[in-house]
Amino acid sequence: MNATTFSALAEPNRLDIIELLRDGPMPVGEIADRLELHQPQASKHLRVLSDAGLVEVQPVANKRIYKLCPQPFLEMDEWLDSFRRAWEERFDRLDDYLRELQGMEKKPDNGGK
């Protein structure tokens, strides 16, 4: 999992853009309008999102339509999966760690008693 993806989503306006694009592809102007951003800032944020591979652009006439790219989302999903799995087994296993500590020290195996 790449920190770049999170970095791109860390900025509130960019997160808003992503969530807006969830409803479908959209040209820059409309994005700026809906989110009440100045056009240059919208373009700049879209640039960052694009560099991070989160969105993709497709020119139509004199507009540039931006849309989401699925892959980073899929990667995030797989990443979350690894945590889900860890959860099931050793979730809150603080005691596991404590047990490790005990083992580390001189304490000899007391035969389970």
Added chain:
Amino acid sequence: MNATTFSALAEPNRLDIIELLRDGPMPVGEIADRLELHQPQASKHLRVLSDAGLVEVQPVANKRIYKLCPQPFLEMDEWLDSFRRAWEERFDRLDDYLRELQGMEKKPDNGGK
């Protein structure tokens, strides 16, 4: 979905910490050792992660054991869900947008036919 979560994960070292904690709770010293961080930086990153609600601390003797908090991950999962759903219906529907454009123009309502 909160940008704070992404912000916390946007820093490579913090992302490493999170992935390290996936294997179980761990005291600061061990985290610092394994990731080759200086202890103060480790503490500082853990502070950020803690403020973001991604980790939780539990004191044991003179150590402080950090562990993951499930909730932000669950929230991220739900968030991803909203995209998965959007995918299924209107994924790449660029043509939807183009159709909208057409509709916007003089094209009269055709009676829902």
Added chain:
DNA sequence: TTCGAATATTCCTGTAAAGGAATATCCGCA
């Protein structure tokens, strides 16, 4: 080719955040 709409880029400034080094704090124990 010229014009205008739509969009991208540049320059500037303020600010938030990260690492390094030093230091403070906390806690169990002798």
Added chain:
DNA sequence: TGCGGATATTCCTTTACAGGAATATTCGAA
């Protein structure tokens, strides 16, 4: 109560990044 290990905090400096304003670029149409 004082000590030492473990951890947190502070101060400082450097750098990355966001917004504002102005400007450059692109593309289609006349």
